[in-house]
Amino acid sequence: MTTTELPATFLPTPLGGTLVNRVRLADPAEYAHLPALELSDRSFADLELLATGAYSPLSGFLGETDYLSVIEHLRLSDGTPWSLPITLPVTEAEAARLRGRIRLTRGGVTVGLLDTGEQYAARKSFEAREVYRTEDPAHPGVAALYAQGDVNLAGEVTLLEVPRGEFPRHHRTPAEVRAVIEARGWQSTVAFQTRNPIHRAHEYLHKVALELVDGLLLHPLVGTTNDDVPADTRMQAYEVLLEHYYPAQRTLLSTYPAAMRYAGPREAILHALSRRNYGATHFIVGRDHAGVGHYYGTYDAQEIFQNFTAGELGIRILKFEHTFYCQSCHQMVSPRTCPHDASHHLILSGTKVREKLRAGEALPPEFTRPEVADVLRRAYARQDG
Amino acid sequence: MTTTELPATFLPTPLGGTLVNRVRLADPAEYAHLPALELSDRSFADLELLATGAYSPLSGFLGETDYLSVIEHLRLSDGTPWSLPITLPVTEAEAARLRGRIRLTRGGVTVGLLDTGEQYAARKSFEAREVYRTEDPAHPGVAALYAQGDVNLAGEVTLLEVPRGEFPRHHRTPAEVRAVIEARGWQSTVAFQTRNPIHRAHEYLHKVALELVDGLLLHPLVGTTNDDVPADTRMQAYEVLLEHYYPAQRTLLSTYPAAMRYAGPREAILHALSRRNYGATHFIVGRDHAGVGHYYGTYDAQEIFQNFTAGELGIRILKFEHTFYCQSCHQMVSPRTCPHDASHHLILSGTKVREKLRAGEALPPEFTRPEVADVLRRAYARQDG
Numbered sequence: 201m202t203t204t205e206l207p208a209t210f211l212p213t214p215l216g217g218t219l220v221n222r223v224r225l226a227d228p229a230e231y232a233h234l235p236a237l238e239l240s241d242r243s244f245a246d247l248e249l250l251a252t253g254a255y256s257p258l259s260g261f262l263g264e265t266d267y268l269s270v271i272e273h274l275r276l277s278d279g280t281p282w283s284l285p286i287t288l289p290v291t292e293a294e295a296a297r298l299r300g301r302i303r304l305t306r307g308g309v310t311v312g313l314l315d316t317g318e319q320y321a322a323r324k325s326f327e328a329r330e331v332y333r334t335e336d337p338a339h340p341g342v343a344a345l346y347a348q349g350d351v352n353l354a355g356e357v358t359l360l361e362v363p364r365g366e367f368p369r370h371h372r373t374p375a376e377v378r379a380v381i382e383a384r385g386w387q388s389t390v391a392f393q394t395r396n397p398i399h400r401a402h403e404y405l406h407k408v409a410l411e412l413v414d415g416l417l418l419h420p421l422v423g424t425t426n427d428d429v430p431a432d433t434r435m436q437a438y439e440v441l442l443e444h445y446y447p448a449q450r451t452l453l454s455t456y457p458a459a460m461r462y463a464g465p466r467e468a469i470l471h472a473l474s475r476r477n478y479g480a481t482h483f484i485v486g487r488d489h490a491g492v493g494h495y496y497g498t499y500d501a502q503e504i505f506q507n508f509t510a511g512e513l514g515i516r517i518l519k520f521e522h523t524f525y526c527q528s529c530h531q532m533v534s535p536r537t538c539p540h541d542a543s544h545h546l547i548l549s550g551t552k553v554r555e556k557l558r559a560g561e562a563l564p565p566e567f568t569r570p571e572v573a574d575v576l577r578r579a580y581a582r583q584d585g
Numbered sequence: 586m587t588t589t590e591l592p593a594t595f596l597p598t599p600l601g602g603t604l605v606n607r608v609r610l611a612d613p614a615e616y617a618h619l620p621a622l623e624l625s626d627r628s629f630a631d632l633e634l635l636a637t638g639a640y641s642p643l644s645g646f647l648g649e650t651d652y653l654s655v656i657e658h659l660r661l662s663d664g665t666p667w668s669l670p671i672t673l674p675v676t677e678a679e680a681a682r683l684r685g686r687i688r689l690t691r692g693g694v695t696v697g698l699l700d701t702g703e704q705y706a707a708r709k710s711f712e713a714r715e716v717y718r719t720e721d722p723a724h725p726g727v728a729a730l731y732a733q734g735d736v737n738l739a740g741e742v743t744l745l746e747v748p749r750g751e752f753p754r755h756h757r758t759p760a761e762v763r764a765v766i767e768a769r770g771w772q773s774t775v776a777f778q779t780r781n782p783i784h785r786a787h788e789y790l791h792k793v794a795l796e797l798v799d800g801l802l803l804h805p806l807v808g809t810t811n812d813d814v815p816a817d818t819r820m821q822a823y824e825v826l827l828e829h830y831y832p833a834q835r836t837l838l839s840t841y842p843a844a845m846r847y848a849g850p851r852e853a854i855l856h857a858l859s860r861r862n863y864g865a866t867h868f869i870v871g872r873d874h875a876g877v878g879h880y881y882g883t884y885d886a887q888e889i890f891q892n893f894t895a896g897e898l899g900i901r902i903l904k905f906e907h908t909f910y911c912q913s914c915h916q917m918v919s920p921r922t923c924p925h926d927a928s929h930h931l932i933l934s935g936t937k938v939r940e941k942l943r944a945g946e947a948l949p950p951e952f953t954r955p956e957v958a959d960v961l962r963r964a965y966a967r968q969d970g
Binding site: 450520537539 | 914
């Protein structure tokens with residue numbers, strides 16, 4: 201009998217084969233004299249994601265060839281899948297003084313270095329149309345794009361020290377998340393991207409996945425968003441949810457430092473590829489992933505993955521339908537599993553949920569776990585108080 | 586942009602590449618004069634499964650080389666995965682008069698033909714130890730093995746007509762199930778083997794699978810079993826369950842004519858491979874699949890699949906844990922998804938369930954859907970009345 205022994209744990213290879221690591225402490229004497237660029241929140245997040253390997257194989261901000269290739273072909277110029285241009289936009293005035301090695305600063309403090317390569321003009325209109333599928337300035341991603349400088353600085357980054365952010369207890373680099381997965385012996389890990397509180401509908405997706413996958417990486421995005429529940433409230437809500445309803449040994453709550461771009465389908469790809477770099481083997485894509493307003497079709501962010509083979513992606517996409525509680529099934533369901541019509545379903549709009557929370561009303565336990573609803577209600581009371 | 590278009594539907598190739606079809610009407614003049622063998626229930630079921638392709642690549646009862654290879658290596662002599670010897674046992678006296686082409690009969694009526702090849706001695710003790718992992722005659726599969734004749738007749742079968750069994754409305758050959766899958770455009774189909782009524786615990790597995798897989802082939806085994814709920818009661822229970830709780834367009838109830846062998850892990854493999862032949866892409870294996878008593882470890886039937894590569898199997902195994910309702914999660918869970926201990930869980934033993942049904946008591950709706958419980962209660966009342 202031939203026996204195929206499974207390894208004790210399984211970690212996918214990072215995209216491109218190696219986990220990029222561009223974190224290196226440096227002597228101030230080495231950089232104090234260099235020209236400085238103050239980073240925006242988003243560019244600082246990108247610096248961290250690049251340097252810690254979350255964006256492997258990228259080790260720096262894109263040059264023009266890759267920039268155009270990503271926009272046009274959803275791939276780097278060498279063919280590797282990549283969906284969003286990771287660029288460092290500066291004004292023309294800044295560009296003029298930023299040549300060779302420069303310092304990257306936050307509040308004037310040097311946090312990293314950049315070996316600038318080429319400088320090239322951002323194709324904002326082209327980028328908006330292809331990446332965001334709209335030039336409407338009401339789209340927050342498009343608005344941010346148009347507000348940026350007109351020149352992109354390419355080049356390899358160095359991060360002096362990993363920033364541990366607002367939630368240091370939950371902050372882990374890709375290598376650190378991989379170490380946890382290895383320590384727990386998970387054969388498979390499903391990552392869940394979120395920028396919102398987790399209601400029963402999302403919990404249901406996690407639980408469905410956990411019946412078949414060993415571990416859940418609950419990976420809330422904590423960079424800049426335009427959403428209305430602040431990250432600290434969300435983190436508190438995740439903590440109480442996990443404490444009461446998730447098996448501790450199968451769950452890892454860890455922050456994902458990226459900023460939201462609201463690029464819908466394009467951003468879903470980036471979210472999936474970077475989670476592969478964090479060690480996930482599966483990634484959940486629900487309806488309207490990373491969407492905003494009505495710019496994207498409900499399933500666009502699921503269908504866009506058809507542009508790649510399973511081998512290219514290196515992470516399996518678990519595509520889910522809209523989910524909700526059914527009063528006749530007496531359980532969480534989706535149109536895939538429930539035969540009853542909408543009159544049987546408990547569905548609350550985001551607006552309705554916010555109204556109830558502001559009015560200090562309870563959310564139905566079939567919609568939100570009471571412990572989570574309490575956290576949200578207290579947060580809304582504070583906001584209004 | 587390269588787009589990988591998905592086909593409109595997806596059907597796995599049968600094991601061995603081609604769906605065996607050995608169904609052929611024949612003129613009585615062709616066979617009336619041949620020596621006859623009256624088939625047992627199990628051999629008649631095997632004849633149908635062989636002739637309709639459910640056991641592809643087998644087109645007849647195993648010869649000695651394959652028989653020994655299957656017992657020893659879990660493979661046919663050409664290397665194809667196969668786990669249970671499909672044999673036609675006869676007594677020595679019968680063997681002596683059964684040479685060349687013979688008739689296979691049920692109640693004296695010819696139902697098929699067999700071109701007998703070799704005759705060889707069954708290695709009952711070897712078969713019991715390797716296949717059933719026990720020689721205990723209290724094991725129903727072992728008991729059946731020891732009660733059989735001592736000689737196996739090899740040879741290719743012909744089935745004169747597909748028997749439609751007790752439930753003709755739900756009877757479908759592998760080709761017919763494949764045609765339904767194709768008509769419904771399912772990209773993926775999960776098959777569920779059952780020989781028992783379906784409680785919420787099993788429904789939960791189906792629903793978890795259906796969130797990710799397009800269609801469910803509910804495939805109850807209706808051949809000989811030693812279990813206590815008769816097939817007609819089970820079929821009625823399946824019908825009401827599907828009617829009230831499953832989306833009609835994603836579910837197909839179809840009978841699986843095989844007899845139970847209670848060979849645990851070995852039988853799980855046969856169940857999976859034959860469901861591939863029926864067109865399934867996924868197969869559910871829970872705890873103690875096809876087990877009886879305490880002959881097999883809880884997870885043996887899941888672990889045995891490690892003997893094969895994914896490509897060899899050609900069907901994905903969905904391995905599930907024990908599932909139950911949790912009073913604190915307020916939903917169906919498993920130890921994979923629930924953090925609470927056993928005191929929070931609603932678990933009823935089979936004995937307890939039978940007691941309640943015999944006493945005319947209601948089963949908790951978290952354990953069994955009320956419509957299913959009604960069918961079972963009425964059946965138990967009939968049995969006792």
